[in-house]
Amino acid sequence: MYKLLIVDDEKIVIEGLKSAVNWQEHQIEIVGSATDGEEALKEIMNKKPDIVLVDIRMPKLNGLDLIKETKALNLDTVFIIISGYSQFDYAKRAIQLEAIDYLVKPIEVEEIVHSIKNAMLKLENIKNEKQATERINEYQIALEEKRVLDYMLGQRLVAPEKEQKLHRFSFFNIGLKGFAWENSNATEKIQASLDRVKSLLKDRKIDSFIYTIDSEIVIMFSHAGSEFGDDLVQDLLSLIDHDMKIRPMVGISNIYETIPDIKKAYNEAKEALKNGIFSNQLITYYKELEMFNHSFDNRIIEKIDSFFNEKGPDLLSGMNLFMDKVFLDCQKSSLPPEKSKFVCFKIVNHFLEYIESEYEVKKSGGGRYLVYQELNQLQSLEEIRVWLEQFIEQSTAFLNENHVSYNEKLIIDIKSFIHANYKAPIVLDDLGRLFHKNPAYLCSLFSKAVGNTIFEYITKVRLNNAKKLLRTTNLKVSEICKQVGYENQKYFNQVFKKNIGTTPGLYRSQHILK
Structure with missing residues (x-):
């Protein structure tokens, strides 16, 4: 329903306009009336009508000035002028103010209905233009967010x-x-x-x-x-x-x-x-x-960064010798406990990042908090050194006890290959040649370890990436389909619905990021 306000200094005209047309039949709700311009402006501000039927000559504020004041409020209200005068100057100003029509009294019902329909069409166009602009703005923002994210993560x-x-x-x-x-x-x-x-x-x-x-x-x-x-x-x-x-x-x-x-x-x-x-x-x-960092010898920090950046194969076995050198430097520099803690923090942080990347051992965010909290309670350089040695020893023992077997490493490598190449066709025979294994044996090994067949895992990876693209981009479904490794959109839709329980389009409408 569109909201209509009727403005005229003669109440008999207002009543006549109210009864002349079956407004509800034309999807119109009359939300009020006014007999002078100032009262009309208050009604417009309070009720925000879609359409205003307004006389030109009125007390306090004339109809043309009312239109001008309303435009200053940035409302989408449209106006139809009704007047007992047909002066050219009035009509010209009405056109300049983008009034929908200029009707001269006495007005036929058909004229009013025709003007109202034009007003509704104008409102629909305004709505569509706004929606189009909003969609363009949302798309541009999404692109900019993606671009910034790529720069943040070093992917661009x-x-x-x-x-x-x-x-x-x-x-x-x-x-x-x-x-x-x-x-x-x-x-x-x-x-x-x-x-x-x-x-x-x-x-x-x-x-x-x-x-x-x-x-x-x-x-x-x-x-x-x-x-x-x-x-x-x-x-x-x-x-x-x-x-x-x-x-x-x-x-x-x-x-x-x-x-x-x-x-x-x-x-x-x-x-x-x-x-x-x-x-x-x-x-x-x-x-x-x-x-x-600049308040004490930066060479200690640089030595720590350099040791872990090299990431040699014997990094774990060389940890004790490395820590001996670091703490000797700390003693020579007479570092107070707070700065020694910071040096220890740098070693712990590098060490955790190393084992996470090299051994796929994930230390939860909560785990890190506890480690840092425990370290922060230490008081002397000797306490810090003993704590760090025990932490490294326990972590290394855990890694040795839980070190992945050859087959586990093989499964990790297959998963990594799938995640890196899911956009392209992946054939079991090609995987067999790549990993020097019989394809049937490889498939059986993978199924036992993961709980899914290789093809089920590929489908899962592809669909997870498709869901991410549906949530975070405005790409067409046909484009997403190709980006995640499906050439046939109809088949992609079938696979998506079978596994996710809904169509790609419906999934996007339910999960798109606002």
């Missing part, structure tokens, strides 16, 4: 000569100590909180992109010329604390302006958060971390 590079300046930006990485990210209700709870964060930033006219990566909330802020005060940081953390019932910690990067610095800023915020977790600090700025 920029040539130095093509460096593009942005508004000044920085990253906030937020950790939630003890939050069960793997819980099925976590996604819904996090999304509700992030929606409130987006509203807060929008209200303050701050541009941002928000992601959840590796059990952290990641926010890229556009500073647009000014630095944020602590009040914004506190408001964000208070909001998340209220929603999640968990005390959040945040790492904040330095401020940058060019695309190549997006990844750098993200890594700074990530590093700052890790240090904040270690030191049990609510807010950690990377610039403070830099000052801390």
Whole structure:
């Protein structure tokens, strides 16, 4: 139903217009009337009618000025002029103000109905244009979010000569100590909180992109010329604390302006958060971390970074000798306990990342919190050294006891190959040749270890990636179909519905990120 307001300084005209037409039959609801321009403007502001039938000559505010005032309110209201005068100047101004029609009294019912239908058509066009604009804006935002994410994760590079300046930006990485990210209700709870964060930033006219990566909330802020005060940081953390019932910690990067610095800023915020977790600090700025690093011999930190970056095959066996050298340097530099803890933190953090990547042993976010908390309670250099040696020894023993067998490694390699090549056709005979195994034996081995056949696993990987694309992009289903390894869209639809329980289109409408 469209809402109609009738404005005329003669009540008899208003009553006549109300009764002259079966408005409901034309999907019209009369929401009010007014006998002067000022009263009409108040009615428009309160009831926001879609269509206004308005006389030109009225007390306090004439009809043409009423249209002008309404346009200043940025409403989509359309106007039909009714007048006892046919002066050219009135008609010209009405056209300039984009009135739908100019009807001269006495008015025939057919004229009114015809004008109303034109008004409805105009409103429909306005609605369609707005929706089209919104879709374009949403698509552009989604593309920009994807582009920023690619830069953050190093999946897209920029040539130095093509460096593009942005508004000044920085990253906030937020950790939630003890939050069960793997819980099925976590996604819904996090999304509700992030929606409130987006509203807060929008209200303050701050541009941002928000992601959840590796059990952290990641926010890229556009500073647009000014630095944020602590009040914004506190408001964000208070909001998340209220929603999640968990005390959040945040790492904040330095401020940058060019695309190549997006990844750098993200890594700074990530590093700052890790240090904040270690030191049990609510807010950690990377610039403070830099000052801390420069306050003692940087050669110790560089030696640690270099040892783990090389990632030699004998890294674990060389750990004890390496730690002896590091702690000898600490003693020579007369590092106080706090700085010794930081050196130990760097070793622990590198070590955890190493075993996660090399051995597929995943240390949960909650586990890291406990490790850092235990380390932070130590007081002397000797206590720190003993604790670190025990931690490395226990972790190494665990790895040796749970080291993957040849067949387990083979399964890991097959999975890695599938994840890297799911977009292309994968044939069992080709897998047999690649891994030097009989295809039937390979299939049997995989099924026993994983609980799915190789082809069921390939389908699962393809459909998981298809679901991700349906949720996070505006690509057509036909394009997504090809991107995940299906040439035939009809077959893709059948496989998707069989495994997911719904069609790709319906899945997108139910799960698309707002």
